[in-house]
Amino acid sequence: QGGGSAVIDMENMDDTSGSSFEDMGEMHQRMKEEEEEEAEGDAGAAEEEDGEFLGMKGLRGQLGRQVADQMWQVGKRQASRAFSLYANIDILRPYFDVEPIQVRARLMESMIPVKMINFPQKIAGELYGPLMLVFTLVAILLHGMKTSDTIIREGTLMGTAIGTCFGYWLGVSSFIYFLAYLCNAQITMVQMLSLLGYGLFGHCITLFVTYNIHFHSLFYIFWLGVGGLSTLRMVAVLVSRTVGHTQRLILCGTLAALHMLFLLYLHFAYHKVVEGILDTLEGPNMPPFQRVARDIPVGSNAVLNTTAKATALTL
Amino acid sequence: FPGLTDVSISEDIPVEGQITVPVGSHSPDEEFSTLDEPVRDTIMRDLKAVGKKFVHVMYPKKSSALLRDWDLWGPLVLCVSLALMLQGGSADSKDDGGPQFAEVFVIIWFGAVVITLNSKLLGGTISFFQSLCVLGYCVMPLTVAMLVCRLVLLAGSGTISFIIRLIVVLAMFGWSTLASTAFLADSQPPNRKALVVYPIFLFYFVISWMILTFTPQ
Numbered sequence: 001q002g003g004g005s006a007v008i009d010m011e012n013m014d015d016t017s018g019s020s021f022e023d024m025g026e027m028h029q030r031m032k033e034e035e036e037e038e039a040e041g042d043a044g045a046a047e048e049e050d051g052e053f054l055g056m057k058g059l060r061g062q063l064g065r066q067v068a069d070q071m072w073q074v075g076k077r078q079a080s081r082a083f084s085l086y087a088n089i090d091i092l093r094p095y096f097d098v099e100p101i102q103v104r105a106r107l108m109e110s111m112i113p114v115k116m117i118n119f120p121q122k123i124a125g126e127l128y129g130p131l132m133l134v135f136t137l138v139a140i141l142l143h144g145m146k147t148s149d150t151i152i153r154e155g156t157l158m159g160t161a162i163g164t165c166f167g168y169w170l171g172v173s174s175f176i177y178f179l180a181y182l183c184n185a186q187i188t189m190v191q192m193l194s195l196l197g198y199g200l201f202g203h204c205i206t207l208f209v210t211y212n213i214h215f216h217s218l219f220y221i222f223w224l225g226v227g228g229l230s231t232l233r234m235v236a237v238l239v240s241r242t243v244g245h246t247q248r249l250i251l252c253g254t255l256a257a258l259h260m261l262f263l264l265y266l267h268f269a270y271h272k273v274v275e276g277i278l279d280t281l282e283g284p285n286m287p288p289f290q291r292v293a294r295d296i297p298v299g300s301n302a303v304l305n306t307t308a309k310a311t312a313l314t315l
Numbered sequence: 316f317p318g319l320t321d322v323s324i325s326e327d328i329p330v331e332g333q334i335t336v337p338v339g340s341h342s343p344d345e346e347f348s349t350l351d352e353p354v355r356d357t358i359m360r361d362l363k364a365v366g367k368k369f370v371h372v373m374y375p376k377k378s379s380a381l382l383r384d385w386d387l388w389g390p391l392v393l394c395v396s397l398a399l400m401l402q403g404g405s406a407d408s409k410d411d412g413g414p415q416f417a418e419v420f421v422i423i424w425f426g427a428v429v430i431t432l433n434s435k436l437l438g439g440t441i442s443f444f445q446s447l448c449v450l451g452y453c454v455m456p457l458t459v460a461m462l463v464c465r466l467v468l469l470a471g472s473g474t475i476s477f478i479i480r481l482i483v484v485l486a487m488f489g490w491s492t493l494a495s496t497a498f499l500a501d502s503q504p505p506n507r508k509a510l511v512v513y514p515i516f517l518f519y520f521v522i523s524w525m526i527l528t529f530t531p532q
Contacts, residue, residue, distance in 0.1 A: 089432060089435065089436060092436055093436055095436075096433070096436040096437055097438075098510070099506060099507065100506070100507065100509045100510055103510070128433075128436075128437070128510065131433075132513060132514065132517075135514065135517050136517065138521075139517050139520055139521055139524075142521060142524050143524060158418060158422065158521075158525075159418065
């Protein structure tokens with residue numbers, strides 16, 4: 001019926017403000033009133049209308065459809081505005097404004113504990129170095145899993161490696177930031193992310209060395225030495241920014257414990273994953289070759305593994 | 316300014332000419348519409364563009380053809396073929412076919428996106444899709460390495476085959492990295508090239524690791 005569609009004036013459907021719900025509500029109200037008028041007049045013809053519009057209840061259906069369409073457009077406009085505001089990567093641009101020399105200097109500094117803890121130490125709020133260090137840690141974890149003749153589920157290991165490293169970096173940073181907020185420490189989230197990220201440099205070095213040279217005692221030396229140095233640096237920086245003995249103790253104790261335990265976990269838990277797979281594949285009569293102390297210089301893992309297997313067989 | 320007091324043109328010099336700009340005789344519709352050409356022409360044109368880019372990757376010289384007309388066909392084909400070839404190398408082949416394909420796919424595209432964002436944040440002048448295009452096309456040497464590795468593994472899987480595979484994969488990894496840096500490093504400010512090259516190095520390292528540790532079931 002022409003009378004039905006004339007009620008809905010297409011020009012008035014043009015959005016005026018778009019972001020105020022009052023306009024939407026008003027438009028909706030207006031359409032409802034018109035619809036009610038029409039409904040009273042068209043009560044008789046409603047049954048005929050039903051037959052014409054497929055599946056929708058005549059006039060109400062058409063109005064409903066147009067209201068839905070309008071709300072969709074309003075929603076879409078708001079979403080695209082929010083998207084262009086938050087997904088604009090220019091927000092992150094200042095955190096990536098570094099030179100290679102600065103990155104190298106900060107890497108070196110992350111291993112040197114500061115002595116002056118009475119004066120708040122400066123932390124560079126930069127995200128390039130930490131992000132690259134997290135990715136490097138992922139790559140080192142994957143490299144540590146590389147054994148030539150082993151059938152490894154690469155996909156699962158890759159997923160857990162990425163998840164572990166990023167989860168540690170983001171999760172522990174947030175947790176320590178929360179504790180810092182409770183303990184009144186002067187540190188921002190980006191600075192905390194940066195500090196912890198650079199603290200992973202010690203982890204990278206330790207794991208890189210000990211995944212190639214399989215001495216357990218060597219690992220412990222590196223754990224205490226290298227891991228300890230990077231932890232001491234982070235702790236010293238945090239102590240310089242916190243006031244009060246209890247607060248300092250809580251904050252630094254937590255951070256030191258988490259950082260050192262993470263390195264321990266990475267070395268042993270991943271070892272266990274690999275050895276577990278190896279043991280199930282090769283049977284109990286094969287000695288776990290990764291625990292054999294050897295003086296062979298670092299070479300191809302395959303050559304080492306093959307010779308270890310050969311010697312085990314002859315023994 | 317005494318010299319500028321009289322700027323009028325004297326009346327005996329005629330000032331004449333055409334104001335209208337001559338419009339091209341052909342309408343723009345005829346030039347740019349490719350709807351009416353046979354399908355074969357369209358496909359061949361795209362295939363030639365993709366082929367030209369492959370050749371550019373094989374001999375990486377500093378040309379802007381790879382950058383100017385970017386397309387993602389080549390990276391898609393390479394990614395799918397690499398993921399297909401990497402399938403079937405797991406402990407139980409019963410149920411591990413699916414996730415491995417998806418993992419390779421996700422890692423390649425996610426890694427490329429991260430590198431692109433990183434290079435943009437460091438002040439690069441290259442656009443998002445151009446960078447994706449270059450990184451995708453430079454996976455080609457590694458796909459060739461995967462092919463070679465599979466062929467070598469058909470022959471046997473001892474130490475010698477491992478050493479051959481190691482050498483091949485290392486060589487192709489170096490080639491990929493050099494090829495992509497030849498294209499991408501130019502778009503960066505000169506003192507920050509190392510900052511952009513490093514993530515590319517890591518990305519191709521992870522892919523090479525996946526190729527090297529592949530063992531068929």
